[in-house]
Amino acid sequence: MNAPHAYAAVDLGASSGRVMVGRVGPDTLDLTEAHRFPNRPVRGPEGLRWDILALYAGVLDGLRAAGQVDSVGIDSWAVDYGLLDADGALLGNPVHYRDARTEGVAEKVWATVPPGELYAATGLQYAPFNTLYQLTAARSTAQLGFAKRLLLVPDLLAYWLTGEAGTELTNASTTQLIDPRTRDWAYGLAERLGVDLTLFAPLRRPGDPAGTLLPRVLEETGLTGPVPVTTVGSHDTASAVAAVPATGERFAYICTGTWSLAGLELDAPVLSEASRAAN
Known part of the structure; x- marks a missing residue:
């Protein structure tokens, strides 16, 4: 019989993070919590920010506690991002989606692209903190002016673990810059x-x-390489829906966390005006 494979799942929520170990084999699925750690945003002079370095330290502690694994995957909440300079250095702590900087910004965007057109192009529910509105709010800032790379939160952590940068699609869809029909940028x-x-x-x-763990990461966690990092549905809701234990195609899901939502998994996006009006 084949020995079970072990996978580390890094799951970051708005108030805590955890590293789970899943052991998968023939007729076997065993989940163990290796490490849980708080996620405490910080309100500084510039506003509300994520303590991304503390989260990264929690991830390293979790991988150390997980023991040897065959692969690592990372998911988190949506919309928020870090900005990197030309050397790949982080330009500042990521702004929290609840920061006040996006107040009144949506109306500025709608003056160029009306809400109906925006929804027809992206299919994304209106929320004042969608990445598009955050980028609009940041347009005149020095930090965005210096930035050469933008990485959504799970992609930023994967970059620190592997040195390789990418933008995962399910989380990218929350930027309000993805065309859901082509699954490419709008x-x-x-x-x-x-x-x-x-x-x-x-x-x-x-x-x-999504790359392999860097030598310094292997040294810090005690893992033996190579350990690949695999792209998952890095928007936590996407991974939650993918994990629904449904046996057929006709099912609904209820996902509860900082937010609660109910939905269906469909073959094609719903981009109608009725859907937009219902938000």
Whole structure:
């Protein structure tokens, strides 16, 4: 009989993070919590920020506690990002989606692309903190001016673990810059709104390789390489829906966390005006 394989799942929520170990074999699925750690945002002079270094330290502690694994995957909440300079250094702690900087910004975006057009192009529910609105709010800042790369939170942590940058698709969909029909960037929309899509690393899809743990990471965690990092549905809701133990195609899900939502998994996006009006 084949020995079970061990996989480390890094799951970051708005108030805590955890590293789970899944052991998978013939007729076997065993889940163990290796490490749980708090996620405490910090309110500084500039506003509300994520303590991304503390989260990264929690991830390393979790991988150390997990023991030898065959692969690592990372998911988190959506929309938020870190900005890197030309050397790949982080330019500042990622802004928290609850920060006040996006107040009134949506109306500025709608003056260029009306809400109906925006929804028809992206299919994304309106929320004032969608990445598009965050980027619009940051447009005149020195930090964005210096930035050469934008990485969503799980992609940023994967970059620190592997040295390889990518943009995972399910989380990218929450930027309000993805065309859900093509599953690629909404290039025309971005151009109209003055968003530089070259800031984003190439798109990755769940299942794609995302690099291997760097030697310094192996040393810090005590793992023996090579240990691959695998792209998962890095928007935590995407991974939650993928894990629904449904045996057929007709099922609904209820996902509860900091937010609660109910939904269906469909073959095609719903981009109708009725859907937009219902938000």
